Amino acid sequence: MKGVLATDRRGMRELGAEEMVGWDEVTQGVVLPSFDQAIGNAAFLKPEERPYSDFSSYTATVASWRVIRPVYNRDICIDCQNCWVWCPDASIISRDKQMLGIDYDHCKGCGVCVEVCPTNPKSLLMFAETETIEEALAKWPEKKKKEK
Amino acid sequence: MAITSIKNLKEFSTNNERLEGAHLLCPGCAHSMIVRELLNCTDDNLVIATNTGCLEVSTAVYPYTSWDTSWIHIGFENAATAAAGAEAMYKARKRKGTLKDPDAPVKFVAFGGDGSTYDIGFQWISGAIERGHDFTYICLDNENYANTGGQRSSSTPVGAHTSTAQAGRVSYGKKQKKKDIVAIMAAHGAPYVAQLAPNKWKIMAKGFQKALETEGPCFINTVSACTTEWKFNPKDTINIIDLATDSLMFPIYEIINGRELNILYRPKTVVPVEEYLAAQGRYKHLFKPENRHVIDAIQKDINEKWEYLQRREEAKV
Ligand SMILES: Cc1ncc(C[n+]2csc(CCOP(=O)(O)OP(=O)(O)O)c2C)c(N)n1
Ligand code: SF4
Ligand code: SF4
Ligand code: SF4
Ligand SMILES: [Mg+2]
Numbered sequence: 001m002k003g004v005l006a007t008d009r010r011g012m013r014e015l016g017a018e019e020m021v022g023w024d025e026v027t028q029g030v031v032l033p034s035f036d037q038a039i040g041n042a043a044f045l046k047p048e049e050r051p052y053s054d055f056s057s058y059t060a061t062v063a064s065w066r067v068i069r070p071v072y073n074r075d076i077c078i079d080c081q082n083c084w085v086w087c088p089d090a091s092i093i094s095r096d097k098q099m100l101g102i103d104y105d106h107c108k109g110c111g112v113c114v115e116v117c118p119t120n121p122k123s124l125l126m127f128a129e130t131e132t133i134e135e136a137l138a139k140w141p142e143k144k145k146k147e148k
Numbered sequence: 149m150a151i152t153s154i155k156n157l158k159e160f161s162t163n164n165e166r167l168e169g170a171h172l173l174c175p176g177c178a179h180s181m182i183v184r185e186l187l188n189c190t191d192d193n194l195v196i197a198t199n200t201g202c203l204e205v206s207t208a209v210y211p212y213t214s215w216d217t218s219w220i221h222i223g224f225e226n227a228a229t230a231a232a233g234a235e236a237m238y239k240a241r242k243r244k245g246t247l248k249d250p251d252a253p254v255k256f257v258a259f260g261g262d263g264s265t266y267d268i269g270f271q272w273i274s275g276a277i278e279r280g281h282d283f284t285y286i287c288l289d290n291e292n293y294a295n296t297g298g299q300r301s302s303s304t305p306v307g308a309h310t311s312t313a314q315a316g317r318v319s320y321g322k323k324q325k326k327k328d329i330v331a332i333m334a335a336h337g338a339p340y341v342a343q344l345a346p347n348k349w350k351i352m353a354k355g356f357q358k359a360l361e362t363e364g365p366c367f368i369n370t371v372s373a374c375t376t377e378w379k380f381n382p383k384d385t386i387n388i389i390d391l392a393t394d395s396l397m398f399p400i401y402e403i404i405n406g407r408e409l410n411i412l413y414r415p416k417t418v419v420p421v422e423e424y425l426a427a428q429g430r431y432k433h434l435f436k437p438e439n440r441h442v443i444d445a446i447q448k449d450i451n452e453k454w455e456y457l458q459r460r461e462e463a464k465v
Binding site for chain 2: 015026030032034035041042043044045046047050054055056057058060061062065079080081082084085086087088089090091094095096097103105106107108109110111112114115116126
């Protein structure tokens, strides 16, 4: 199942690729609005309902940081949300208590989510960036027997 | 105040993120794990002040911001000052009736690193706590000045290698002990002071909620494992913090009103500190035979501190 990805909604920009200005040309005391309209408290809007402005890092990507990436196997997942709570990059997409997938625009490939996934075999595993999701899923390991 | 359900992770995960991805913290950095948890444990409006350090420079990379809350960037020593100032202004405007929405719940939070908390912003945090502002200060304690290349701070523990307390032929790294910031802040008589860790997500969320709900100044020291300066594989951040809490290198406890001490986590099996040290490059040199005595001294210190915490808890003084 595909998650709700930032790229579905806008043209993503590589972070750092925007035009740079010299330090003496930067406006002093800058205010960066995260949204194009006043939305009140963001806690009450899901990301896909928010009018992100170009200033929000949500509209940028750090995908190029990765050489390996986590792949998600829905068949084994128990929706425990361990991966969600410990992902440092808000890249585990969970809605209504369900894990939907990984936001590959913001995931940096740290591997924390794989470490904290409790299923056997794991529902998340790291694969080379060059491998497709289908190739990765085809290589999924069998359940490991408990060592006595 | 509107606290969110932390009954289990499924319920916790229904919160809407207020820290966005594509910030520039290192892969596996614990800073953002801690910040995300704070943001997710309340639905209230938040005014957050963050001073210079890894969190600030990485979440406000001009022309981007990763914050979906009101957020103020301020100089290295002033997270507490900025939060206190915003809180004082808010109160004054409420009194004068000049707020647009005076009934909207607002909480004031300050984030600082250990460099800013233990050293450079120390007196301003002390001042804000003494004045009694209604805010929560959270220290992201990675035991070094990470953003400028890993210099020692007064939070760096004995024996750790840093760029300004190097291990080598004549030195085993930092010689001075880590400052006991929790005791110092509790000594102010602050209503809620705690030391928490992100691996114990529920205890941490409970502590954050308690701090946000408590009127007056609250201080929380959080263990933030730093993959770059502690030198471990980014995937292991939570494993390392598990070793930190289970070896009692970072005991998890709270102090109410400067007096009542409660231990919040007791490891089922206490891990020898050696295992915690061995998992990080910054302690590698301690495993040379001539430095063995440093490991023994660290273990002795941990045992004595644990004994002290338990006695204080028992004594209820
Ligand atoms: C008054 C002042 N002194 C020094 C600096 C340079 N500086 C910026 S970030 C930083 C280190 C921050 O360390 P810490 O507070 O522990 O946060 P961390 O980066 O480790 O999260 C230093 C020394 C500064 N910005 N302002
Ligand atoms: S690899 Fe790291 S950044 Fe990517 S989803 Fe997993 S925990 Fe998040
Ligand atoms: S940690 Fe594993 S089992 Fe739990 S929600 Fe994530 S993928 Fe599913
Ligand atoms: S240097 Fe350490 S604290 Fe700073 S971003 Fe990297 S891991 Fe996080
Ligand atoms: Mg630090």
